[in-house]
Amino acid sequence: MADGNAKMLTKLVVATLAMFGFGFAMVPFYYKICEVTGINAGDEQTLVRNTQVDPSRSVTIQFDANVNETLPWRFKPEVRTMTVHPGQLVQVEYVVTNTSAHPIVGQAVPSYGPARAAAFFKKIECFCFTPQTLAAGETRRMPVMFVLDPAVESELHTVTLSYTFFDTDKQAVTGTAKRG
Amino acid sequence: MSDVAHAHGHDDHGHHAHPTGFMRWLTTTNHKDIGSLYLIFALIMLFAAGAMALMIRAELFKPGLQLVHPDFFNQLTTMHGLIMIFGVIMPAFSGFANWQVPLMLGAPDMAFPRMNNWAFWILPVAGLLLMASFFLPGGAVAGGWTMYPPLFIQGGISYDLTILAVHIMGLSSIMGSINIITTILNMRAPGLTLMKMPLFVWTWLITAYLLIATMPVLAGAVTMLLTDRNFGTHFFNAAGGGDPVMFQHIFWFFAHPEVYILILPAFGIVSQIIPTFARKPLFGYASMVYATASIAILSFIVWAHHMFTVGMPVAAQLFFMFSTMLIAVPTGVKVFNWVATMWRGSMTFETPMLFAIAFVCLFTIGGFSGLVLAIAPVDIQLHDTYYVVAHFHYVLVSGALFSIFAGVYYWLPKWTGHMYSETLGKWHFWLSVIGMNIVFFPMHFLGLAGMPRRIPDYALQFTEFNQIATVGAFIFGFSQLLFLAIVLKTIKGGAKATSKVWEGAEGLEWTVPSPAPYHTFETAPVIK
Ligand code: HEM
Ligand SMILES: [Cu+2]
DSSP: OHHHHHHHHHHHHHHHHHHHHHHHHHHHHHHHHHHHHTHHHHHHHHHHOOTTOOTTOOEEEEEEEEEOTTOOEEEEESOSEEEEOTTOEEEEEEEEEEOSSSOEEEEEEEEEESGGGGGGEEEEEEGGGSOEEEOTTOEEEEEEEEEEOTTSOTTOOEEEEEEEEEESSSOOSOTTOOOO | OHHHHHHHHTTOOOSSOOOOHHHHHHHOOOHHHHHHHHHHHHHHHHHHHHHHHHHHHHHTTSSSOOSSOHHHHHHHHHHHHHHIIIIIIHHHHHHHHHHHHHHHHTOSSOSOHHHHHHHHHHHHHHHHHHHHGGGSTTOSOOSOTTOOTTHHHHSOHHHHHHHHHHHHHHHHHHHHHHHHHHHHHHOOOTTOOGGGSOHHHHHHHHHHHHHHHHHHHHHHHHHHHHHHHHSOOOSSOGGGTOOHHHHHHHHHHHHHHHHHHTTHHHHHHHHHHHHHHHTSOOTTHHHHHHHHHHHHHHGGGOGGGGOGGGOOOHHHHHHHHHHHHHHHHHHHHHHHHHHHHHTTOOOOOOHHHHHHHHHHHHHHHHHHHHHHHHSHHHHHHHTTBHHHHHHHHHHIIIIIIHHHHHHHHHHHHHHHSBOOOHHHHHHHHHHHHHHHHHHHHHHHHHHHTTOBSSOSOOOGGGHHHHHHHHHHHHHHHHHHHHHHHHHHHHHHOOSBOOSSOSTTOOSGGGGSOSSOOSSOOSSOOOOO
16 A cells, blocks of 8 residues: 555656646747737737728828928928728828928918818827927928718718918918818 | 643554644644644634634725725735635645545545645644734735736735745645545545545545646746746736736636635535435435536636636637536536435434535525626626625635534534534524625625725715625624634533434444544455
8 A cells, every 4th residue: 555655646746746837838838829819919909999990981081281481391291192991090190391590380280172071080199289399400200190080971082181381470371271 | 722632632542652732733643633733723714814804894894994004905805815715715624634534434544644744734834924924014915815917026025925825835735635635546445436435535536636736837827926026037027028917817727726626625525414414315426426527627627707807809708608607517416416415304404404504505696696707798897896706705605614614513523522512503503694694695786886896995885785794794703703612612521422423424434433533444444
């Protein structure tokens, strides 16, 4: 019996050590499972996916940039056109350069073509929300983040987003432009 | 303690000269001594962790902060949980195993008596480490008994001590399990086949395997916490590329089987008691064995039902939801068998039977709330609310703890040679069963209404149910002093117990005199 007990003891100690190892083996195993099954990527999707996106429709957005003649700046969009789905969150960038030899404060004013598209153009982040101060010769990249409301009418296939920069210190040429 | 010493002492017919006093207990390798030590340790820790629970309930009597600092409150909930699980329920079951397994198998002692001594005596060390951490800078651990990172890799010195204590307690139960498995498989009396073993022995055999399979995994998990804390590894530290959710997977891979470790021996105890007082053999013995084994096996594939809210993909949620519900089937088989055993039996209602019947009814309530929590979309609402607290107290208090009370009343006459006072026992039973329901039943409503767990303060609308729960807690808590008094009184004296003790009792332990002599079955009995 004592012999049998010793054998049993050995087996059980080996099992214990094996399970201790198994605890650590779960670490690479965990990462492998996540990778193979895409499990951890799975929740990224559920977190970020916007259920409002309407993938059945596409709208072309044209980006336009102008500078008021009193302002010595260069201003252009990074991309000229882009196709988006209504509801999709989109980020684009504009580049602006102060070509003069002194700092200037400017403010961009948006406008839309056709004008009725303005109601569906939801800007979440825009350089046009605040005045921009550029040092002499400075170049800056500025983001715009927006969603085209899925309620946008289906006949609308192209929307133009246009910005014009004005010098806030000098009297602008058009005082009626609506700030967006 | 010394009373128990004398009780056994004069039955010792002097095989060897035994040391006396404290040294006798420190060096003992006798399974009955060690069984008593485990039970005494569990009883002391029951009062320690119970006092913490009463402080928690006192704070929650009113909304707002009144008695304790919120950080101390978190220490209380954490330590209450850790000590109740590792310091009360598990040692108490080990105590039963040490006393009863050799007696029920006709074996002279456990297979490895010296290891048995070690397995017990490292436990008080762990207990001291845990209790001492309250007095260290920063206080005891406050991150919850589940030890989740990042909290658990941020705390102070007591976190390291607690990890050490968990290692020690794990080692203790692994040594205990090795002993139990070897004793059961190698030391049964001739003719006692596996399928003739008492159900208590069966459930402990399966529990011991669960312990050997899962305790080392817990040891691994807390070792990783320790190295993350002190040696710059990044297993769970997201800042270093680790993943805290991975800890939850490893932890619950251990901890779900652990909850069955906390209940299978209870199933065993109740399966001994109900046939005795129904005076009928256990209904469906074989199905009980298979049900226990299936519960144990299934318990390894359900762990993530504790993690429905971590952002698992739907397929995984469905898998864990259905596998969890599957466990209810063998559990239902057991409840059915207990009821069928009582059906048309000649029942009497001594205290052990009362606790066993309460166990069947109230554990079932806990099983049902478990099924509710197993439904993933429902659990997303109920996770980390008092509904979960209600669930696990129904399975652990009216389940595990009540089975321990039942077992103590059932076997105390065999251990001490005296009958306990039936009147006092019944008082203890009714106070406990009423108190327990007053504490924990309202928690279902609190949880459904959205009260989060582990928070020292709550919104005004939860006040009434919390006050009811607190009143119940004090009734329940103080009635355990009665239990202490009954046990002490029975050790000191009382009506002499016969060897059989209970009219309907069956099994080898009832063939030896009461109190069981220091050495029993030195020549193995033969089972026909
Ligand atoms: C029919 C059987 C059972 C089912 C279906 C079940 C299901 C569950 C579920 C789904 C949870 C997670 C709830 C949450 O955190 O949101 C849970 C928690 C828990 N269960 Fe059970 N359970 C069952 C039996 C048991 C038993 C027998 C025990 C122990 C004896 C137990 C002890 C626990 C504990 C301690 C927790 C809470 C852990 C924590 O977060 O602190 N359960 N149960
Ligand atoms: Cu579980």
